[in-house]
Amino acid sequence: MKVAKFGGSSVASAKQIKKVADIIKMDLQKKFIVVSAPGKRYKTDQKITDMLIELWDAHEQGTSVYQYIDPIMRRFAEIIEQLELSASILDEIKQTIENQLHNDANPTERLDALKAVGEDSSAKILSAYLASCGLNARYLNPHDAGVTVSDDPGNAKILPASFKKIYSLRSTKEILVIPGFFGYTKEGKLITFSRGGSDITGSIIAAGIKADVYENYTDVDSVYAVNPSIVNNPKKITTLTYKEMRELSYAGFSVFHDEALIPAYREEIPVCIKNTNNPQAPGTLIVSEKKPSEKCVVGIASDTGFCSIYISKYLMNREIGFGRKVFSILEDEGISFEHAPSGIDDLSIIIREKHLPLEKEKQVLKRIQKELRPDLISIHRNLAMIMIVGEGLVRTIGVAQKATSAISSANVNIEMINQGSSEVSMMFGIKAEDLEKAVQSLYAAFFVK
């Protein structure tokens, strides 16, 4: 039994939805289909969810909403027409939108319900189309599926009791098409997950029905060993562990909404990333454990936008609680940090620059200065991080040597190395301007020779 989730680009047009139907027809095991809202058809296109949010904003500001509703309806109308489905679906969509704009529930609730229209409509359209192709398929609302969530609008969390309810769906004879991205509270309120949350729904359904595999259809053939915008035509990754995926997604690999993996991760459900536009490609399989292979490095991820705060104080490491005090200041100021490697009398704190705007920087430096009286405190911006990822890496002699050789042969200075804290990755900090040449050299060292 399989769960297949189709992302925004897979349901962006009638043409794409036909591909989805073909994929479902080919494999009778795909009994549970989760869909996103229609995404972009071309690079400069708009996603339906963004259009719904703009509509809401216009409505809240009291401006005329029809110029916002019309393009949304045109998108749906085109899809429904080209799939030759009943116009009643379109009326239903229009009615749902109007209802959320004007009913008397509180605005946060209405916004969540409006944002969910994209996914909900996708599911209605796809189920109708599958039925029109002669398949035994029907739309299933997340409420009826048992997706019960916490009352955190825009950031719902699944409630543990849901999984048992979902498990009972296993006996279905029909293909069930479930909209992603939202669930319902115990009281019956519609609440959305965080953005990109259709992946979460797919993962929840897969965990609940204890699927053999959770197929996640996107518009890429697989996860690549390195960012294709840095290295041309890089190797595809056939198998990844959850841990490897998570480390890769940390720095520049954005195939997956990583929170989404949690339910599948807990149930050890394999996840397969596939391409709707090329379903023959084997894709990338994400598993709990894999056989140790000869090749210990599976991928190289990289990202810019980091900065570091450097604190130095003579005999710092004699002061019990010094680190804790620094972290308390950061927590107080609501700043989440990434890493905090420490020397003997030094501590560096790596932070994503977006989490440390300039006014926060001033405040944090001032507090550290005042409360901890370091000898020296400084901040370094424009850092990039490179992650070399692979299970078994920590037990393989010579990986660090190979990596540091590759980086220095690109004539790049290593600002930071963090190895050993993670069992599946090795992290290098360099100046952002050096990122491309360092990554290219690392890719050549680990994947080309």
Added chain:
Amino acid sequence: MKVAKFGGSSVASAKQIKKVADIIKMDLQKKFIVVSAPGKRYKTDQKITDMLIELWDAHEQGTSVYQYIDPIMRRFAEIIEQLELSASILDEIKQTIENQLHNDANPTERLDALKAVGEDSSAKILSAYLASCGLNARYLNPHDAGVTVSDDPGNAKILPASFKKIYSLRSTKEILVIPGFFGYTKEGKLITFSRGGSDITGSIIAAGIKADVYENYTDVDSVYAVNPSIVNNPKKITTLTYKEMRELSYAGFSVFHDEALIPAYREEIPVCIKNTNNPQAPGTLIVSEKKPSEKCVVGIASDTGFCSIYISKYLMNREIGFGRKVFSILEDEGISFEHAPSGIDDLSIIIREKHLPLEKEKQVLKRIQKELRPDLISIHRNLAMIMIVGEGLVRTIGVAQKATSAISSANVNIEMINQGSSEVSMMFGIKAEDLEKAVQSLYAAFFVK
């Protein structure tokens, strides 16, 4: 104007004290002499301070003290006789000891005063001997020198007001011989520094009189680039910065009581480590800043006795405050940790094994498990740390490559790399059993070629 401090082995016997006198005679700038208690004359010998502590323990347990007093008095008697000094010094020492055993002050105070007898007697003996050689020298009690300290028996801290008082000693025409290791509270109580605290006294006097140099006489010619018990006949270090010294002393370099450096460090007084038994050797000079040299690595330090706690939790780095909570548990349990490098969903905490006895380990793991619910927690013992130290190291391309190559060519797996948190060092964690071959290979790479 110079301050010269002579360690335990330099005042262990009459023969050694004569060498000290020769050193002082040669250089009229040495106006301030600080001395330790008589140390070991040979490997299996006892230090006077240890003998005084044993005497105190015997006295506290109510056993006969004469078998403990006698050997102490014999040591002093032999020195005084061989230096042909007045026997009145010996009587004075005896009287001080008897007085501290039997007066009615509280026991902690009396213990501190008794422990200080070694240094105090050394100063009395040396000043008398210098006078007998025709030098204008006299004993100066720390009280009269202005060494005013906090009331923390066995762990005194210098009070800032002391330095001004000490500065007024600059006008001295005499050579002043000051016992190390203790000072006096404002109320006049004798309080000792932590063990090895004669270095602290020397550093305080040097900072107070704003000495041109603080000479610290030991029994080695210099600081070596690597532990001589691992590499035969290693290179001597001629100049070190304070920071480099501190990083080296962290892992296996025990030339200096590192807290001792603080007063001298703050006043930027150069410290020269010299050998009483070979005063012609230039020694090692410790300075605030040095010219960038071609050679960026000055030394390789190493130490065993580390362990690490590894914690892994999926999406750990999304939880603001996760690190802080871990450190709070450690602080609660009174465990100081060395480093806490973190990956994406992993955190390693490096602790000296002596700070994490087995019963504490159980308690800490239990609390982390209960309060933070990680996916995985494990502990790794028998780790060794290697520090590669040198100013400028962080700005030199290829150091990490050279180091990792050296370690892997010794067929040693690197468990941990911590680079970039400190500007003057790079840290490697390996299995303790691999320490010698890794250090030998690193030494060959950085110092032999």
